[in-house]
Amino acid sequence: MPDDTGDHYKPFFEVYGAHTTDEHRPSLNETLQSATDKSNHKLLIAVKVRAVIRCSECLRNRCVYAPSKLSTSQMAAFIRVQEDNSYICGQPLFPCNHEFHSDVVVRQAVACTSPMETTYYSATTVSFEACCFYCGVQDSLLNDDYITSLRSQYSVVRPLCKMCRDSGKEAKTWGQSKMKKLRCKVPPGQY
Ligand SMILES: [Zn+2]
Numbered sequence: 666m667p668d669d670t671g672d673h674y675k676p677f678f679e680v681y682g683a684h685t686t687d688e689h690r691p692s693l694n695e696t697l698q699s700a701t702d703k704s705n706h707k708l709l710i711a712v713k714v715r716a717v718i719r720c721s722e723c724l725r726n727r728c729v730y731a732p733s734k735l736s737t738s739q740m741a742a743f744i745r746v747q748e749d750n751s752y753i754c755g756q757p758l759f760p761c762n763h764e765f766h767s768d769v770v771v772r773q774a775v776a777c778t779s780p781m782e783t784t785y786y787s788a789t790t791v792s793f794e795a796c797c798f799y800c801g802v803q804d805s806l807l808n809d810d811y812i813t814s815l816r817s818q819y820s821v822v823r824p825l826c827k828m829c830r831d832s833g834k835e836a837k838t839w840g841q842s843k844m845k846k847l848r849c850k851v852p853p854g855q856y
């Protein structure tokens with residue numbers, strides 16, 4: 666439980682017996698989901714993204730990770746899940762007793778309210794359609810002065826759709842200014 670400053674944890678005796686709201690207590694399901702992600706942490710990285718699976722509820726594409734390119738039988742099993750069109754954020758891609766359950770995985774600590782995974786954009790062995798960082802739609806992505814100006818300031822500017830912008834969201838950015846980065850790349854003596 667975070668204390669009033671938000672970045673420390675209260676000692677146990679203060680938490681024990683204190684009124685805990687659901688806000689502070691992850692559900693059993695969430696705990697299991699995070700534990701699964703933790704044990705898969707070596708797989709849940711951009712270079713291990715092999716495909717995407719669309720959530721049947723929120724319609725966002727979630728990354729599918731595997732140690733190497735999907736084998737013919739893994740691909741066939743994956744396509745069956747895709748065609749089923751019943752995958753929902755937070756679920757495993759394959760059920761526990763499935764032969765590929767621990768070989769072909771998705772991030773599980775993800776809900777239908779979660780934005781896109783950053784690995785969607787940084788996948789190296791496959792590339793996907795640009796889509797809004799927040800809602801995942803692929804059309805009505807902004808390419809206006811706002812985005813252009815951000816692009817000149819940050820090395821990464823995630824796509825943002827008009828609806829999300831209209832609802833008050835800012836484009837997700839990070840990284841140092843492109844100008845600074847370029848300057849750093851020039852070897853000394855070449856000015
Ligand atoms: Zn979803």
Ligand SMILES: [Zn+2]
Binds near residue numbers: 798825
């Ligand atoms: Zn959006």
